[in-house]
Amino acid sequence: MKEFDIIIIGGGLSGSSTALNLSKKGYSVLIIEKEASGNIKPCAGGMASSMKKYLPLDIDESIESKIRNVEFRWESSDNVVADLSGESPFWIIRREKLDRLLLDEAIKYGGEILRPVQVEKITQQNKTWIIKCNNKVTYKSKFLVIADGSQSRWAGYFNLGPRKPKFANTIALRLKGLGNIPKDSVRFEFGFVKYGFAWAFPLKDSVNIGLGTFINNKLLENKDLNNKVIKSFGFEDLSFKVVHKKLRIWNGLNKLNGDRVIAVGDAASLCDPFLAEGIRPSLMSSYFAAESIDECLSSNNNDLNNYSTNINNEWGKSMAWGKRIAQIFYRFPRTGYQLGVKRKTAPQRIAQILSGQMNYEDIAMRVIKRLLTKSKD
Template identity: 50%
Template sequence: MIDTDVAVIGAGAAGTSAAFHLASAGHSVTVLEAETGARIKPCGGGMASSVQNWFPFDLSPAVDDVIRRVDFSWCLEDPVVADLPGEAPFWIVRREQLDSLLLEQAMHAGADVLRPSRVTDMQRSGEGWILKEDRGETIQARAVVIADGSGSPWPQQVGIGPRSLHMASTLSVRLEGLGALTPGTARFEFGLVHHGFAWAFPMADGINVGVGTFIGRDVTDAETILSALLPDLGFAADAGLRQQASLRVWNGHSPLHSDGVVAVGDAASLCDPFLAEGLRPALMSGCEAAKHLDRWLSGEERSLQGYSREMRQRWGDSMAWGRRIAQVFYRFPGVGYQLGIKRPTAPRRIAQILSGEMGYGDIAQRVIRRLLLQRS
C-alpha cells in the first residue's frame, strides 16, 4: 500500500499545478495518470500570460506563439480585425508540452508519479481516502485532488459540482504548417457553427483549429463546417489530426469540495460557457486547491470550503454572467455579431476577458440588454 498526504487523479494542467505547489509546501504527493505518456492534445491552447504569476518557474518553454492580433469573421466574410495594444493578453501553448513541463516541475519538487495508473475505486476510510487502481495498487491518502477531466466519474460520486452537467461538444484539429494564418494572429469564426463558433490558433509549426457548440450536445455537421473553414485557412478539407471531446461547461455555483477532496479543472466544470476558455481556470483551480489543501493538512483550516468560496469569487461569479451572455448570443448569433463583435470596443473587451483584466460581469448587463432589445 502507498501512503501519501495527497493523491492527485490526473496529470493534466490542473492536477500537475496542484501537485507542484503541494509538493513544494512539503507534503507527500502521488500523481496517478491513466495515459502511458504525453499524448497530442489538439485543443486551442490559449493561455493568459498572467498565469506566469502563479508559478516560480518559467513557463515559456511551453509557449509556441504570443497573440497580438485577433481576426473575427461571419461565415468567412464580414471581417473584424483587432490589434491588441501593449502586452499581448494571451499565449498559445502546446498542451502536451505544458503538461509535461508542469509534471516535471512537480516531480522535481518531490511528487511521485504512477503511470499508467487508472483509478477504479475511491472510498472514504476513517479520516482519509482509499484509492484502488487497475494494476492492483492501493493508495491511502489524507486528501484527494480530482483532476482527470470532463469524463471523470468521481466528482458526482463524492457530491462535488452540479447534479446535472452542461456539456459543450468540440471537434479539434491539429494541422502542420500555418497555411493562411500569420504568426501572432488568432482567428474566431462565427456563423458557420450552429450555437457556437470556430477558432484557429497558431503554434510554432502548425495550427490548432476547433469547432464548438455550447447550446445542445453535438457539433452539428462538423465535417461540413471544416470543409469550408480549412480551405479558407489554406488547408485541404480533410487535413489534420482530429479529436472529438465533450467539455463540462460552467453552469451554476456548486461546491467544488467535499470532506478531504477537491475537484479542479475540467473535472470541476470550470470551462468558460461563452469562449470555451479552459486552461486558465484549470491552472487557477490547481493552484488555489493546493493553497487550501496545504492549510487544511496543516490544521490551519477546518474544512476545504475556502477553496470553493475562492473559486466562486475569482471565477464563478464572472462565469454566471458569461453563461447568460452565451445563452442570448448563441441563440441570436447574427445579431450578436453585429451588435457585439463589430462594435469598436468589443474585440478589446474580449481580449481583456481572456487576459483576466475584466470579467463578464463588467459588460454583461449592457450586452444582454442590447441583444434582447435588437431582437425584439
C-alpha cells in the first residue's frame, strides 16, 4: 500500500494544475486518471491572460493565438465587434499542450500519475483516505482532491457542489484552417442554436468550434443545423468528428469541501452558466485548493472551509448574476441580442468579462432590467 500527502482523482486541467501547485510546495502527490494520454481536446481554449497569476510556470508554448477583438453575429449577419483593451488580455491555448505542460512540471517536482486506472472504492479510516483501484492496488492519502470533470462520479458521493447539478449540452470539434475567422478574433454566433450559441476560437492553423445549449439538450442532435453553423464559420468540408460533452455549470453557492476532501474545476460545477467558460474557474479553484490544503498540512489541522469561501467570493458571486442573465437571455434570445449585445457599450462589457477585467455583478442589474422590460412588451 503506497501512501501520499494528497491523491487527486482526475488528471485533466484542474487535476494537473492542483498537482503542480502542491508538488511544488514539497508534498507527495498522486494523480489517478482513468483515460489514456494523447487525446485531442477541442474545447474552446479561451483563457484570460490574467489567469497566469494562478500558474507557477511559463505556458507560452501552449498559447496559439492572442485575441484583439470579439465578434458577435446573429445568424451570420447583424455583426458587432468589440475591441479588447490592454496588451493581449485574452489567449487561445491548445488544451492538450497546456495539460501536458502542467503534468510534466508536476512530475518534475515529484508528482506521480497512474493512467489509465479507475478508482473503484474510497473509504476513510483514522483520518486517512483509502483508495482502491482496478489495478488491484490500494493507495492512502491525508487529503483527497476530486477533479474528475463534468461527469464526476465522486463529487455527488461526497456531497460537494449542488445537490442537483445543472448541465449544458455541447458538441466540439477542431477543423484545419481558419475558415473566415480572423486569426486574432473569437466569434460568438447567436440565433442558430435555440437556448444557446455557437463559437469559433482560432488556433495557429485550425479552429476550435463548439455549439452549446443550456435548456434543451436534444437540440444539438440536428445534424443539418450543426452543418449550417459550421458553414457559417467558412468551412465546406463537413466530414468531421465531434466530441459530445455535458458541462456541469454553476448552479448556486455550494460547499465545495468536506472533511479532508475538496472538489475543483468542472467536478465542482464551476463552469460559467452564460458563456460556458471553464478554464478560468479550473485554474482558480486549483490554486485555492492547493493553498487551503497547504495551510492544513503545515498547521496540522483539517479545516478546509476557507476554500469554499474563497471560491464563492472570487467566482460564485459573479456567477450568481451570470446565471440570472443567462436564464433571461436564452429564453428571449433575439431580444437578448438586441439589448444585451447590440447596445453601444454591451459588446465591450462582454469582452471585458472574458478577459477578466469585469464580472457579471458589474453589469447585471442594468442588463436584467432591460431584458425583463423588453420581454414583457
